Amino acid sequence: MERIVAEKTGPPGLAADMARRMFSGDADPFVRWWYIQGYFEGEDFGRRDFTICFFSLRLADDAGPSGEAIRSPGAMYLCSVVDAATGVHHREVRVDASLHNWYLRQLDTFPDRLGVSRYVSDTIRREIEEHGLYPPINCPPTTMETEKTPFSVTWDDARITFLDEEIIITFHDPTHGEMMSCALIPQVPFTDLSSIAPSGAIGMEYVTCPRLKLNGVAGGAPVSGEAWCDYQSGGTEWFLTEQEETGCIETDGRPCYHPLGWDWCGIQLDDGRCLMLMHRRNLRSKETVSTFCILFSEDGTAEWHPRITARPIRTWESPRTHIHYPVKWEFAIPAIDAILHFSPATDQQEIEIIGMDGGLWEGSGSVTGKIGEEGVSGRGQLELCGYGFIADVADFVGRFEGKINERLEQLFPREIDEAWCASLFGETQPILDYTPFTETISRPVWDLLSRGGKHWRPIFGILIADAVGVRSTEETEKLFVMTELLHSAALIIDDIEDESLLRRGDTTIHQRYGTDIAINAASTLYFFPQSIVSSCPDLTPDQKHDVLRLMTNTSLRAHLGQGQDIYWSRNLSPAALTTWREGHLDEQILQMYAYKTASATEGVAELACILQDVTPETRAACLRFGRTMGIGFQIIDDVLNFSGDEKWGKVAGEDLRNGKPTYVILRALDLLDRDRSDRLTAILCTPELRMQDVVLQEGIDLVRASGALEDCSGEAIRHIEAEWAAFSRRIPPSPGKLMLRVICANLVNMAYEV
Known part of the structure; x- marks a missing residue:
């Protein structure tokens, strides 16, 4: 030696x-x-x-x-x-x-x-x-x-x-x-x-x-x-x-x-x-x-x-x-x-x-x-x-993965048993066999949760809470992580309504377990977070009231947005699309995104403000930024729907196949010349056409060739950067604020596998 x-x-x-x-x-x-x-x-x-x-x-x-x-x-x-x-x-x-x-x-x-x-x-x-x-x-x-x-x-x-x-x-x-x-x-x-x-x-x-x-x-x-x-x-x-x-x-x-x-x-x-x-x-x-x-x-x-x-x-x-x-x-x-x-x-x-x-x-x-x-x-x-070195955003997101998964395990068990039911209802339940609960609720829920995803909603919430000065505890982290349960519920229901085949690169929950089980599991996830809030020891009675009110309003906005989405898809025709576009359908779609998608990011921003009791001006800046971030994220999600990248865990062109007039598709209609715009309109509005793989690919190629993908991506990033400037004037520098900006600037990559 x-x-x-x-x-x-x-x-x-x-x-x-x-x-x-x-x-x-x-x-x-x-x-x-x-x-x-x-x-x-x-x-x-x-x-x-x-x-x-x-x-x-x-x-x-x-x-x-x-x-x-x-x-x-x-x-x-x-x-x-x-x-x-x-x-x-x-x-x-x-x-x-x-x-x-x-x-x-x-x-x-x-x-x-x-x-x-x-x-x-x-x-x-x-x-x-x-x-x-x-x-x-x-x-x-x-x-x-x-x-x-x-x-x-x-x-x-x-x-x-x-x-x-x-x-x-x-x-x-x-x-x-x-x-x-x-x-x-x-x-x-x-x-x-x-x-x-x-x-x-x-x-x-x-x-x-x-x-x-x-x-x-x-x-x-x-x-x-x-x-x-x-x-x-x-x-x-x-x-x-x-x-x-x-x-x-x-x-x-x-x-x-x-x-x-x-x-x-x-x-x-x-x-x-x-x-x-x-x-x-x-x-x-x-x-x-x-x-x-x-x-x-x-x-x-x-x-x-x-x-x-x-x-x-x-x-x-x-x-x-x-x-x-x-x-x-x-x-x-x-x-x-x-x-x-x-x-x-x-x-x-x-x-x-x-x-x-x-x-x-x-x-x-x-x-x-x-x-x-x-x-x-x-x-x-x-x-x-060197333990804080960040080569890319995945390095930073990776810091949260273990903690978020741990909090999810603490919140929602992989196997439902007597102890978990007693913790919810306050007394021992007269149940001999908990297997049905596990098989019809926990198993499908954890099937989806175990597929990964970037967990960007709870990360966004934790970082914006850091930025406004919230003292992080295990219990406050659970409040932000519960957004992952609510999001999972929305994904299960969305996939049923859209008749989707894939979610995060695997079979959708309703396709694998049946629609009845999928609806029941998703409904459980919608109601369960109320129990988390009611029993949170770190919240005052007034804060519990405010958070429960926030959850109700957030869910209502999300369902109103989903109603708009369903209405436009179900009543889509060339004539209706022309009328809607004359009535500024693109602006209405952005409003729908504010309800359906941005309610979650605006919601976690408001949750951070409730926990910290910030000034009205700071609260307004946080909510505007959360809303803009959510809208921008949905636009990027629309862009990636036409991605051929293998990281995209859903079917390419799924929005077009389902007859959804998204913001990106509307922008493509505006940018294409008349003949190609009319052809894309026909594909979008005609189920018999868009269900044919060859024709669907034609429509995908038209959207890609229009320049709408680049145009909409740039617009989303510009809006987020502009709102960040207003948000930043209210929030002092901090590590949380710095990394929040890194997350937002990398919005395109963050949108994969959500």
């Missing part, structure tokens, strides 16, 4: 050559960062765990007049403090103007360089440009400064100063609004990891001191504790790995890259030893790129061990960014026969950051386990980077 022992850099203290390397001059690398984490406490002062980190970047921009890359400085500062007694976590993120502006420009290159969706990168850039950053990220007019006498980094009230025998840190504790100032005295030598690691194993220069004694003052009170200090510098190798086959577009002969993430754990054992564990991951392929362990003896001697296994034990979902972080881990280091377990002090230790990642998890915890036959314990610090 490979084992490399480092040479010591000298007696405890900061050697002068280390300081000079940390503050290099003209040959500054792409990135440098100074990282200190630890804890402090006092007699009258509860324990707090902290992290501060300064980032300095030399930002390559467009080439200058002589062709060389112009490099300008940029900086970022992170500060995180956790009150160990209360679990309260506060963080601060500063991004200077240079880094902010450079990053927005770089977003334009990500589709080509990293293979990410242009929908995602463009939308993130536009939202930040138009509406700014969200807390705790701020962009102050100041920036980080470095000095060489003494060696220091400073950004306003935050500072790290490197002296011969100690490091002085000063920062504002956002947990209690106090200033923290203390001296860190190295208890072991600094170690240059590049001197012990094989070439290329780390990817950058890395200097560390894993144990420092802390003494100082916090809020005027004396404190003491321990800390860990790292310095890293280098190029992009730490963040990117070159790929031969990536799916991204190579331009100008330059390579494509996959971004890298990492799981880092620094451990200070009670017996005086320390460990550094690293697990680096390819964020696109999800594969492990490299691992290593460094074991520091009590005197600081460092041993390099290249192989570890890192196994996540438990995942926590951030209520702000919905990123899933594996916060509890098991680490195995075979070379030293070690098994170590990290458990977080508190789950909420996320730090939101600018960019495609959205956030990182940087937090303290405890470590237990064994090395050889010896039991060990100590303090640990875990850093998780």
Whole structure:
């Protein structure tokens, strides 16, 4: 087993050559960062765990007049403090103007360089440009400064100063609004990891001191504790790995890259030893790129061990960014026969950051386990980077899939039994056999639910609730997820009324189980959500009344819209269509969409407003946006009805076959010349024609050739963008708002398989 022992850099203290390397001059690398984490406490002062980190970047921009890359400085500062007694976590993120502006420009290159969706990168850039950053990220007019006498980094009230025998840190504790100032005295030598690691194993220069004694003052009170200090510098190798086959577009002969993430754990054992564990991951392929362990003896001697296994034990979902972080881990280091377990002090230790990642998890915890036959314990610090990376909208939607399915299971069982009936009716039911309930209700319902779909309605609701400030709980999430049950009921009934054959790529429920069972199962789903609302512990009596009223109104609007849809289909003829078009049928169809489809999105927007009790102006903006989103979604659904894409889980041209004068078909009639418009009218209005596959395909080809698909798609997106601008003026920046815009901008792809 490979084992490399480092040479010591000298007696405890900061050697002068280390300081000079940390503050290099003209040959500054792409990135440098100074990282200190630890804890402090006092007699009258509860324990707090902290992290501060300064980032300095030399930002390559467009080439200058002589062709060389112009490099300008940029900086970022992170500060995180956790009150160990209360679990309260506060963080601060500063991004200077240079880094902010450079990053927005770089977003334009990500589709080509990293293979990410242009929908995602463009939308993130536009939202930040138009509406700014969200807390705790701020962009102050100041920036980080470095000095060489003494060696220091400073950004306003935050500072790290490197002296011969100690490091002085000063920062504002956002947990209690106090200033923290203390001296860190190295208890072991600094170690240059590049001197012990094989070439290329780390990817950058890395200097560390894993144990420092802390003494100082916090809020005027004396404190003491321990800390860990790292310095890293280098190029992009730490963040990117070159790929031969990536799916991204190579331009100008330059390579494509996959971004890298990492799981880092620094451990200070009670017996005086320390460990550094690293697990680096390819964020696109999800594969492990490299691992290593460094074991520091009590005197600081460092041993390099290249192989570890890192196994996540438990995942926590951030209520702000919905990123899933594996916060509890098991680490195995075979070379030293070690098994170590990290458990977080508190789950909420996320730090939101600018960019495609959205956030990182940087937090303290405890470590237990064994090395050889010896039991060990100590303090640990875990850093998780890259779990929020979004290559495309599917990455973001995927964050919700497990949670929504879990909530659906909690709401509606796959097998109906005595306990579920008792939970609804409040008493044990005199029923001996629950099989009929399962076979005629649960089974067909879960047949449909198990076919997937994007769950975009509950996602839309959860995100708009995030945007207006609703505190997410399991019970409030159920309220938004119940829209999936109501939507499933509508799909079952729609398929019966439309005589549809396929739904989400499989046989429709009434075709498989019979119309009687399908109607009864759908009716159950219509009534059941009232029970969810009535028993929700997180709603006040007034809120329950408002939500039940909302559900009734939403259902009524949806059925009125369905009535319009049925009327036009049942009474369709060339003469009637001419009369209706003279009476602005296209505008009436949009009204029908507002009732039939947009009632759901407008409804979840109103539900969010009920939960948060927003101002009337904000409420109106949310409802308008929800309505516009629903109408736009239905238009896109009409467009995709003529799609030949295999992702479309229904029969192509089904609207035309069923004689539905949709918005897209009406637009095609307007755009085609008279002869072809008359031919499409004849196909639409004549069942004998449209039921013939050859003639149906002719009609599909006419719609595709008319330009209506592109025209209507563009119109839907323009309306949503215009309404977003009005909505955005009422809603402050937040992760939920940013991702809501990403979802809306990717409306076309979201419409598949709904």
